[in-house]
Amino acid sequence: MKGKYFAGIDIGSTMTKVIIYSEGIRGQVIGPTGPEHRHLANIVMEDALAQARIPFEAVDYVVATGYGRINVPFADKQITEISCHARGVLHFFPNAGTVIDIGGQDAKGIKIANNRVVDFVMNDKCAAGTGRFLEVIAETLGVNIKDMGPLSLKARNKVKISSICTIFAEQEVVSQLSEGIPVEDIIAGLHEAIAGRAFRMASKLKIEGDVVFTGGVAKNTGMVKALESHLGRPVYICREPLITGAMGAALLGKELVEKAMESGKAIKIKERKLTTARVF
Amino acid sequence: MTTASLHGFAKARKIYEDRGLRARELKAEGKKIMGYYCSYPPLELITGMDFVPFRVQGSINEAITKADSSIPTIVCPIIRSSLDMAMKGKYDFMEGFVTAHSCDCQEKFCRIWEHELKLPFHHYIDMPHVVRENSFEQFKEKLIMFQKAMEAYTGRALDRERIQQEIRVHNRQRALVRKLYDLRKENPPLLSGAENLEIMIALMCMPIEEGSIMLEEIIQEALSRGNGPGEKDTRLMLWGSPLTETNLIQMIESLNAHVVMDDICVGTRHYWADVEATSDPMDGIVKRYLSEIKCPRTFRESSSTFEEEMESRFGYLKDFARDWHVDGILLQSVKYCDTHGYEVPALKAYFEKIGLPAMYLEHEYTMAAEAQLKNRVEAFLEIIA
C-alpha cells in the first residue's frame, strides 16, 4: 500500500485523537474534546495532516471511532472503539490477549483470540471507576491529574475508599483530608478502588495472554501499579496509551481498502472536505 | 378515530400505538373484556366464556408515578409499570383480570391488583413449575377451578364442544402467526422485527378471529409490497424477557442487522405451539400450556449429562437459528428479571458449544442509556461480521 494514507480519528469524551498512517505513523495529534473545543475535531485533523505534510485530499480512507464517531461528517466509516482499540493494540503488541481500557467516561475489557475480538465488557453507565472520577477527585485535592500517579507511589498507608459513587467518594476524600490523612495515601486508595473495579470487570472475560492497559488512565503510573497488583502480572503499555483507538481506526480503514482492491470492488468515500464536527 | 376502516399493517400499528382502542370500542358495544397477564392463562377458556382477552402490559413511555405507592422499586419493572398503568385508569375497560403462576413475581401480583383495582372478577391460576407426571393432573385441577370461577361469575356453563371450537379458532391464529414468521426466513426478510412485534402486541389486544383476519391481510401486504426492510449484513435472533415496545428492536435494526426470529413471550413463545385435539379438550390445553410453551419459568427434569440437558432445553433455539439463517443471538433481559437472568449462563454455554455467537444485553426497562446499548450491539455486529 505504498503512497496511500489512512486516517483514524477517535473522538473520546475527553480527548480527540488523530492518526495519519502510511507505512508507519505520519501524523499523531491529541487534542481536547471538551466543551469549548467541541467543534474542533477538524482542527485536530488539520494538525495531523500538517504533521504528515499532506492535504486532506491525499487521504485514501478515514475511519472515525469513539463515542463521538457519528458526528464526524468527513469520516468514510464509523467503527466502534471496541474493534478499533483491539486492532490498535495488536499493532503494538501482537501477543495481546486482553485489553483493559480506562478512558474519560468508560472502562472496558476486550478479549482477543486469533487476532480478533471474541468478547468484551463495559462499564459505561456511570463515572465511577473512570478517568473522569480521577479528574474530579484531583480537583478536590488540588492536585494536577498528571501528578496523581507519582504522588500515589509515595503512599505509606493507602486509605480504603468505600464509595463507588463519584459524589460520595468525593465527600469521603474531603473528610479524610480533614482528618489529616496525607494526600498520597488518599490517592493510592483511590487508585486501588478503581483498579479493583477494572480488574473485576475484566475478570468476567477470563483474562488470558498478555494484558495491555490503554486509555488516558494508563498514563497514571499509580493506576498501572495498582492494576498489576490485582492481576498478579505485569501489564503492557503503549508509549502513547491514548492513541490505540485512532491507530486501530486507521489500520481497519487500510484493511477495508485492501480488501476492496483484492475483490475488485469500489469503496465509497466521502467528499474530502473538513467541516465542523458536532460532538454533542 | 375507530379501527373499523383500518386493515393489515395500518390496523396493527394503530392498535399497537393505542392498546386499549379496540377494547374500548368493544366495551361500548357491550362486550366484556378479560385482562390477562403473561402467556399462561389459557385463552381458549377465556374466549369460550365470551370474554375478549386483553393482554395487560406495561409501557416504557409512561413514567411510573402511582404504582410506587403500592410496590417497592426493587421488583420487576414490567409488573410495576403494568400496575401503574392500571392505577392511572388506562385499563378501565376491563371486567376482570387473570394471572397464572408463570414467574414467581406473578404469584403475588393478582392479589395486589385486586387490592388496588377491585375489579368485579379476579382469578389466579396456581400452575405448577415443573413438568412431571403428576403436574399435569394438578394443572388440570387448577384450570377446572378457573373455568368454574368464570362460570359462577357469568352464570353460564362452558361445554366441551365450545372448548373444542375455541381450540380450533386459536390454533388457526397460531398457524397464521407461524406463516407470518416464515416471511422472515427470506433474505432480506419481508418484514422487520419491529413490525413483527407491533403485530404481535396488537393481536393480543383484539378479538382472536378479528386478529386472524388482520394477519391474513398483513401476510398478503407483506408479500406484495415492494418496500420491505431491505438488505442488511447480519440476521439476529432475540431471546429474553418480555418487550412491551419496539424500541429495543428498532435500535438494533437501525444498525446493519435484521431481527429475523425471536424467543420472547410477545412472539414465538405465545403462539408457537398448537393445542392438540384430545378427547377431553382440557387435556390438550393442559399439555400445551404446561409443557409446550418454552419459557424459563418452567423447570424441566434434567437428563443425565449437561450436554443432554442443554440439548433438551435449548435444542429448539438451534432449530430456529438454522431455519431462519441466524448469524448471532442477543440474549436480552430487562434489569431485575430473575427468571431470565438465571438462564443466561447455561444459554451462553450452549451457544458457545454449538458455535453460534451470543451476547448478553441487559437493559433498563425505560431504555435509559440507549446510546450505550447501541454501542454494545454495534460492537457485537463487528465481532460476528
Ligand SMILES: Nc1ncnc2c1ncn2[C@@H]1O[C@H](COP(=O)(O)OP(=O)(O)O)[C@@H](O)[C@H]1O
Ligand atoms: N498525563 C496524564 N496523567 C494521568 N492521567 C491522565 C493523563 N492524561 C489523561 N489522563 C486521564 O485520562 C482520561 C482521559 O482518557 P481518554 O482515554 O482520552 O478518554 P476518552 O477517550 O473518553 O476521551 C482523563 O479523564 C484522565 O483521568
